[in-house]
Amino acid sequence: MWSLTFAPLVPVALLAGLALLAAVAAGVALVLAGRAAILRALALAVLTLALADPSLVFEEREPVKDVVAVVVDRSGSNRLADRATQTEAAREQVENQLRGIGAVDTRVIEVTDQQGAGDGTRLFEALSAGLADVPSERVAGAIVISDGLAHDAPANAEALGLRAPLQVLTTGREAEIDRRIVLVDSPRFGIVGKEQTIRLRVEEKGGPGRAALTVRRDGEVIARRDVVAGQTVQLPVRIDRGGPNVIEIEAAPLENELTLANNRAVITIEGVRDKLRVLLVSGEPHPGERTWRNLLKSDANVDLVHFTILRPPEKQDGTPINELSLIAFPTRELFQVKIKDFDLIVFDRYANQSILPLVYFDNIVRYVREGGALLVAAGPEYAGAQSLARTSLGQIMPAQPDGNVVDEAYRARVSELGRRHPVTRDLPGAEVEPPRWGEWLRLVGARARAGQQVMTGPDDRPLLMLAREQKGRVALFLSDHAWLWARGFRDGGPYLDLLRRLGHWLMKEPDLEEEALRAAARGRMLEIERQTLGDAPAPATVTAPDGTTRSVPFEAGRPGLFTARVETGAFGLHRINADNLVAFASIGPENPREYIEVVSDPTRLAALAEETGGSSRRIGRDGSSTVDIPRIVPIRSGSRFAGTDWIGIRISDSGIVRGVSISPVFVGLIGLAILFGALVAGWLGESGRRVRRGG
Numbered sequence: 001m002w003s004l005t006f007a008p009l010v011p012v013a014l015l016a017g018l019a020l021l022a023a024v025a026a027g028v029a030l031v032l033a034g035r036a037a038i039l040r041a042l043a044l045a046v047l048t049l050a051l052a053d054p055s056l057v058f059e060e061r062e063p064v065k066d067v068v069a070v071v072v073d074r075s076g077s078n079r080l081a082d083r084a085t086q087t088e089a090a091r092e093q094v095e096n097q098l099r100g101i102g103a104v105d106t107r108v109i110e111v112t113d114q115q116g117a118g119d120g121t122r123l124f125e126a127l128s129a130g131l132a133d134v135p136s137e138r139v140a141g142a143i144v145i146s147d148g149l150a151h152d153a154p155a156n157a158e159a160l161g162l163r164a165p166l167q168v169l170t171t172g173r174e175a176e177i178d179r180r181i182v183l184v185d186s187p188r189f190g191i192v193g194k195e196q197t198i199r200l201r202v203e204e205k206g207g208p209g210r211a212a213l214t215v216r217r218d219g220e221v222i223a224r225r226d227v228v229a230g231q232t233v234q235l236p237v238r239i240d241r242g243g244p245n246v247i248e249i250e251a252a253p254l255e256n257e258l259t260l261a262n263n264r265a266v267i268t269i270e271g272v273r274d275k276l277r278v279l280l281v282s283g284e285p286h287p288g289e290r291t292w293r294n295l296l297k298s299d300a301n302v303d304l305v306h307f308t309i310l311r312p313p314e315k316q317d318g319t320p321i322n323e324l325s326l327i328a329f330p331t332r333e334l335f336q337v338k339i340k341d342f343d344l345i346v347f348d349r350y351a352n353q354s355i356l357p358l359v360y361f362d363n364i365v366r367y368v369r370e371g372g373a374l375l376v377a378a379g380p381e382y383a384g385a386q387s388l389a390r391t392s393l394g395q396i397m398p399a400q401p402d403g404n405v406v407d408e409a410y411r412a413r414v415s416e417l418g419r420r421h422p423v424t425r426d427l428p429g430a431e432v433e434p435p436r437w438g439e440w441l442r443l444v445g446a447r448a449r450a451g452q453q454v455m456t457g458p459d460d461r462p463l464l465m466l467a468r469e470q471k472g473r474v475a476l477f478l479s480d481h482a483w484l485w486a487r488g489f490r491d492g493g494p495y496l497d498l499l500r501r502l503g504h505w506l507m508k509e510p511d512l513e514e515e516a517l518r519a520a521a522r523g524r525m526l527e528i529e530r531q532t533l534g535d536a537p538a539p540a541t542v543t544a545p546d547g548t549t550r551s552v553p554f555e556a557g558r559p560g561l562f563t564a565r566v567e568t569g570a571f572g573l574h575r576i577n578a579d580n581l582v583a584f585a586s587i588g589p590e591n592p593r594e595y596i597e598v599v600s601d602p603t604r605l606a607a608l609a610e611e612t613g614g615s616s617r618r619i620g621r622d623g624s625s626t627v628d629i630p631r632i633v634p635i636r637s638g639s640r641f642a643g644t645d646w647i648g649i650r651i652s653d654s655g656i657v658r659g660v661s662i663s664p665v666f667v668g669l670i671g672l673a674i675l676f677g678a679l680v681a682g683w684l685g686e687s688g689r690r691v692r693r694g695g
Contacts, residue, residue: 005662007053019048055664064654065105066140069131070094073146075113075121076546076570077598078171080258083147086171086620086627090145093629094169101634103651104140107131113571113594120151120593124160140634141165141614141641141649147172147600148616151593157611164650165614165641169629172600173620177206179254180262180596184232190239192271198235200249200265202227205599207254216248219582239271243510246584261545261595266573268590275303276507279334279342282308283350283381288483292348292377295499305334305342309355335360343507344373349480351381352391361391368396368472373506379480380405382444397449398467398476404445410458411435412479412493418454420533420560422512423466423501428494437493440481452514452533466505466514473506514560519576519585524569526585528576530554530562537562538579545572545592554578615642 010018072091078084091108098106109130111123127142141164144150148170154160185199202211207229215223215235227233239245251263278296282289285308296304307329335356339345345364368374376388376397383401394400411434418424429436443457451467457479465476485493505512516531517540530537539553554562568574571588572595584590606616619627631646641648 005055005057007055009051009053018051053664055662057662064138065103066138066650066652066654067107067131067134068098068104068140068649069127069142070098070106070108071123071127071130071142071144071146072108072110073121073123073144073171074110075149076261076592076594077113077121077149078147080598081172081176082625083171083600083620085625087145089627090169090171090619090629093627094143094145094632097629097632101632101649103634104649107134113592119589121146121149122152123150124152124154128161135654136161136163137652138654139164140651141167143167143169143632143647144605145169145171146605147598148602148604149597149600150605153605153608157608160608160612162612164612165648166605166609166612167614167642167647168602168605168609168616170600170602170616170618171620171627172618174618175206176258176599177254177256178258178262178599179204179207179211179229179251180598181249181251181265182596183265183267183591186267187269189270189272190245192239192242192273195236195238196269198237198247198249198267199232200235201232202229202251204229204254212252214248214250214252216250218246219248219577237269239269241508241510242271242273245269245271258598259595260547261572261592262598266584266586266590268584273301276301276344277303277342278305278344278346278503280304280306280346280348281350282306282348283353283379284309286349286379286480287487288377288480289348291483291486291495292346292499294486295496296503299500307334309350309353329355331356331360335363339363339367340370340372342372344375344503346375346377347388348377349379349381350376350388351384351386352388353386358391361388361393365392365396368474369470371471373473373475373508375475375477375502375506377477377480377482378444380442380444382446382478396467396469396474398451398465398474399446399448399462399478402445402447406443406445406458406461407441408458409439409441410443411437411439412463413456415453415456415460417452417533418464421452421454421466421514422531422560423505423514424454424464424498425558425560427497435493436491438485438488438490440479440484442479442481444478446476446478464502473508475502475506477502515579515581517576517578517581517583519574519583521574521585521587524567524587526566526568526574526576526587528552528554528564528566528578528583528585530564530578530581531560532562532579533560540564540576540578542566542568543575543577544568544570545574545595546570613639613641613648615647 070091072087078087095106098104107130109126111121111126113121123144123146131139139162142162144166146168148168160166180203181200182203183200187196190196204211209229211227211229213225213227214221215237217237217240223235235249237247247267247269249265253260253263280292280296289308293306296302309329364374381387382389383403383405387401389397389400413435414424414427414430443461443463446462448462448465451465453462453465455464457463463478467474482495482499485495501512513531514533518529520527526542528540530540537554539551541549542552543549552564552566554564557563568587572592573584573586573590576583576585602616602618609616619629621628633646633648634651635641635648636651636653641650
């Protein structure tokens with residue numbers, strides 16, 4: 001290919017000035033001398049051209065093919081129904097047509113929702129990365145095979161950065177049916193015991209216009225409701241415990257629905273306790289009383305109400321009432337009016353001395369069974385006639401006194417069951433035998449009747465008993481000598497660990513549940529933990545966001561703990577069930593963007609495609625398994641690249657320059673001859689004009 005180039009020997013501005021002067025001089029000569037000055041003007045033009053140093057350039061070019069990107073959507077939404085089959089059929093037909101054109105290279109770019117890390121289908125990010133090494137003039141076009149649900153579509157063609165037509169072939173069917181839940185507003189935190197409001201609406205295509213909602217909290221159904229599709233509704237949800245409260249909202253499925261993955265929305269609300277209210281009642285002053293008080297007062301999250309019985313009713317010494325610096329024990333206010341305000345009631349060496357009417361013990365039983373917590377730290381009084389076990393509290397006590405009190409030195413031991421229980425597992429000092437902690441000097445004899453015996457005294461007698469009573473919890477400490485550990489008696493012991501764990505277990509701390517199922521995500525790996533007092537838990541059932549399930553066996557770890565690991569490639573919330581327990585773990589977002597909206601839509605990318613000269617059309621037909629792929633036509637010029645039954649790609653006739661030869665015009669003999677010829681012609685013309693005048 002030949003072309004002419006210039007490399008001026010003088011600055012361009014100077015060359016332009018000389019050319020202008022030559023033109024003026026030639027013009028003046030033509031006016032004064034007429035046609036005889038034409039050769040002189042030609043000589044000036046040749047001299048000016050010589051200063052521009054023109055060269056003839058010959059390029060040896062090798063034609064190269066343009067590139068057509070075929071973007072294949074392999075995301076989760078484009079695998080629903082028969083979209084994967086449509087996608088594969090379309091890809092094969094498109095590639096066959098492009099091979100028939102011959103002037104283009106086909107570059108297939110496959111996109112999965114894994115590449116979006118849970119942020120949906122990133123078609124255009126993949127397109128840009130796939131063509132990063134191709135010059136823009138060599139891109140003949142992009143053909144996208146998708147359901148139209150791209151989550152990174154640019155606002156316009158300029159932002160797309162594609163100087164070629166975008167053609168979108170949309171999979172799916174026109175008459176698709178789907179129902180989905182759209183979260184309008186969802187809280188992230190809530191006060192334990194209070195309600196939070198979730199706002200949502202149900203949207204559907206092909207449904208009856210009404211939907212039944214089921215609301216679950218941590219796997220337990222707490223509400224059912226019938227709602228109108230398209231209307232925003234409010235769902236009040238009570239925050240039941242501290243830590244994560246997982247709220248599931250599920251809409252009933254439609255017949256022949258595309259997927260059930262978007263029929264469910266999950267919100268995790270972190271429960272925050274305002275203040276833990278604890279009522280501590282000490283039956284008499286004793287050395288261990290301050291241990292309980294100091295322990296509870298040291299926790300800034302505990303609001304402690306403490307009463308000590310200093311003057312029991314039987315003490316009659318004649319002192320006038322108005323001279324006593326004591327306050328009356330507000331029994332009615334504490335055990336009837338405000339009993340439900342407390343998270344925990346502690347009786348510390350309390351004996352039934354007729355201070356509390358028997359009906360108040362009935363109130364305490366009711367309080368526990370409705371979700372409250374009771375701790376009894378027993379002393380010798382528990383073995384006598386005034387024992388709390390002889391009141392109505394006896395029906396919820398995990399052990400009944402046998403009338404004996406053991407007064408001898410012994411080392412408390414964690415039982416075999418206690419080694420599995422979160423309250424007593426891994427207590428510092430319990431890992432050796434005998435335990436590496438100080439001795440206690442008293443034990444109240446009792447017979448276990450319910451619950452778990454997690455610590456024992458001499459002869460394996462019960463020392464610490466834990467029990468559940470309907471919705472509430474009860475703990476019974478059959479010794480009043482825990483304070484010896486706090487005072488460092490014979491090297492002391494882990495009283496802080498033990499008593500704090502005990503208190504938090506009673507107040508339903510999730511990490512201290514003896515039967516629990518937990519799950520967490522580490523990258524693409526689900527780590528499942530089963531806490532149990534049993535020997536061999538049943539395998540866990542893992543339900544992926546798309547509804548598929550798999551069984552995962554547990555492996556034994558520390559006492560009472562079993563673990564399992566499972567790798568998953570699905571983004572979204574996974575549900576794990578085992579032994580009537582449920583846990584949740586999310587790979588990426590809890591409600592993946594990929595499944596929020598799944599109805600195929602050719603109009604979503606139509607405006608962008610048309611702005612590039614391309615088009616967006618549906619290729620699937622209702623009632624047929626085939627796809628309609630338009631003809632692909634190569635076009636070398638024009639701004640429209642689509643028609644009723646065809647789509648176009650832009651051919652640029654690009655090439656690679658393999659060699660270049662440059663031949664200057666005014667170099668050597670050729671240049672000298674041209675310049676000499678111009679001067680001679682001008683001289684001859686001038687001489688001829690003079691001869692004619694002389695004649």
